[in-house]
Amino acid sequence: VIGKPHDEAEAKRMLSELSGNVHTVVTGVTVFTADRVESIGCSSEVEFAPLSDEEIDYYVENYRPLDKAGSYGIHEWIGYMGIKGIKGSFYNVMGLPVQRLYALLKTF
Numbered sequence: 001v002i003g004k005p006h007d008e009a010e011a012k013r014m015l016s017e018l019s020g021n022v023h024t025v026v027t028g029v030t031v032f033t034a035d036r037v038e039s040i041g042c043s044s045e046v047e048f049a050p051l052s053d054e055e056i057d058y059y060v061e062n063y064r065p066l067d068k069a070g071s072y073g074i075h076e077w078i079g080y081m082g083i084k085g086i087k088g089s090f091y092n093v094m095g096l097p098v099q100r101l102y103a104l105l106k107t108f
Contacts, residue, residue: 002070011060011071015078018070020050025070025093029101033108040104042097044088046074051082 002023005011022045030039059078065071072078074086074093091098 004069005066005071007066008060011065012056014071015051015056015059015065016053018048018051018072019056019082020048022047023070025088027092027095027097029097029104031101031104031108036108038104038107040097040100042089042092042100044086044090044092046086046093047084049082049084051078055082 002014005014024043024045026041026043028039028041030037032038055078059065059072059076059082063073063076063078065073072082074083074090086093089097089099092100
């Protein structure tokens with residue numbers, strides 16, 4: 001499990017570990033009313049391109065990796081240039097699988 005980094009050094013270490021590798025992002029969502037509880041799970045594979053130390057430094061210095069699990073936002077600069085591919089939901093990688101959630105909400 002990769003959480004949010006505590007400081008910039010940890011953010012750089014996390015991004016170095018993700019660099020050139022594939023990881024899985026898993027999200028769970030529960031919706032409930034007084035009469036019903038439903039949960040969904042979603043997983044997406046993210047493949048990072050190899051990142052140079054300079055690219056990692058640039059991202060950490062110019063963006064906000066400390067408030068993000070894995071130290072990156074797929075919708076930011078690092079996502080534009082550093083992600084080779086995604087298998088699954090882009091929005092899951094952002095933090096909420098909105099298509100799956102919308103489908104679930106329509107059943108309530």
